Amino acid sequence: MIPTQRLPVSLTPLDAALAALRHGLEPVAPVALPLAEALGCVAADMPPLQAHPLRDTAVSDGWALRARDLVGASSYSPLPLPTPPVWVEAGEAMPAGCDCVIDADLLDQTGPIVQALAEAIPGQGVRRAGSEITGAGVLIAPGRRIRPLDLLIARAAGLAELNVRRPRLRVVNIPAASGEAVTAQLIAESARAAGADVVCIEAAARDATSVAAAADAGACDLLIxxxxxxxxxxxxxxxxxxxxGEVIVHGIAVQPGRTAAVGRIGTIPVIALPGAPDQALAGWWTLALPVLDALSWRGPRRAVTLPLARKIASTVGIAELALVEEIEGRWLPLAVGDLSLDAIARADAWLVVPGGAEGFAAGTPVDAYMLRD
Incomplete structure (x- = not known):
């Protein structure tokens, strides 16, 4: 059968393809999500937090007292208490007039009079009002990914929802002859981990009409x-x-993933990824993640800089992806341009060798983006 289209003789540089894809993109509007759904999303503007705790609370179980009533008390000179002590448990609000909590065994209650066996200072065993959350700050800075620790603070502050930017991503899988959809599942799972709201669709067949129909099914902010x-x-x-819509680029100077394409349907950016997992991953890391970052208004991704344990050789004129493993404070290259599943499983991070470089010499400090927390 004669091919229906051909790759361009001249491949488009990766940077140019990404710039065309991101042109005119605006962050999606913030939405308020329940805390569990907000996990992994990118924070939008948050209202100032209320002070927490609202009142002085006990840090541990014990007797709530006034420190001034315990001055001079010791096990050798028990001090009778002028007022009865009040038992409090951890997290309980302090009774009025009490400013410290002492352990249960520091009171002698064997006789008719309760006696203190130790002194205390104001604030001992007490968490002061506003000491956990001052009430003047913001829970999460806009552009930062929401972590489980952020949810802890939100719950402690009594919040039920968080404002986030969650791009809507539609993944259309073109069925392979084998019937497997491992690549589409990989991209969908990666997108959910990146904070996107993902819908997966299977094209009815591999013909243009079926693919176009699947691409039209539902609103989204990014189509892959x-x-x-x-x-x-x-x-x-x-x-x-x-x-x-419009095919902006078909054929990108990146290895793996040369047959990837970018375009638009109306205002929606489209990324067409190859079906092989390694080629799709290359497009995911270099094209899709930057677009999701722009849509969610995420801050720059943090790269880890380490020297190379051995050289990386690359072909001039085409950007090549490399997988690396951290060994004793150095990046050990595992694969360049051809990413086996074994290398993907072992890799700690990935990096791009620019198209204008022949590679990097051993010992060269290089930036790599982490694949593991």
Whole structure:
């Protein structure tokens, strides 16, 4: 069968493809989500927090007293208490007039008079009002990913929802001859971990009409297709994108993933990823994640800089992805340009060798983006 389309003779540089994809993108509008749903999303503007705790509370179980009533008390000179002590448990509000909590065994209650066996200072065993959360700060800075620890603070502050930016991502899988959808599942799971609201759709067939119909199914902020970007007779994604919108780039100077494409349907950016997992991952890291970051108004991703344990050789004119493993404070290259599943499983981070470089010499400090927490 004669191929329906051909890759351009000249591949588009990765930076140019990404710039075209991000052109005109605006962050999505914030939404208020329940705390459990907000986990992993990118924070939007948050209202100032209320002070916490609202009142002085006991840090541990014990007797609530006034410190001034215990001055001079010791086990050798028990001091009778002028007022009866009040038992409090951890987290309980302090009784009026009490400013300290002492352990249960520091009171002698064997006789008719309760006696103190130790002194205390004001605030001992007490968490002061506003000491956990002052009430003047913001829970999470906008642009930062929400972590489980952030949810702890939110719950302690009595919040039920958080304001986040959660882009809507639609993943359209082009069915492979084998019937497997491992790549689409990988991209969907990666997107959810990145804080996106993900819907997965399976095209009815590999023809342009079926792919175009699947691409039209529902509103989204970013559309990603997996599979069908090559030059085979059944690779119809590019034709389908041309019917529904605009093909901006087909054929990107990145290895793996040269057959990836970018375009638009109306104002919606579209990324067409190859069906092979390693090629799709290359497009996910270099194209899709930056777009999601722009849509969610996320701050810059943190790179870890370490020297290379050995050199990385690369082909001039094409950006190549490399997987690295951290060994004794150095990046050990595992794969360059051809990413096996074994290398993907072992990798701690990834980096891009720019198209204008022949690689990096051993000992060169390089920036890599972490794949593990």
């Amino acid at each position: 297709t997996t599979g069908g970007t090559g030059v085979g007779g059944s690779d119809a994604v590019i034709a389908a994108l041309g019917r529904r």
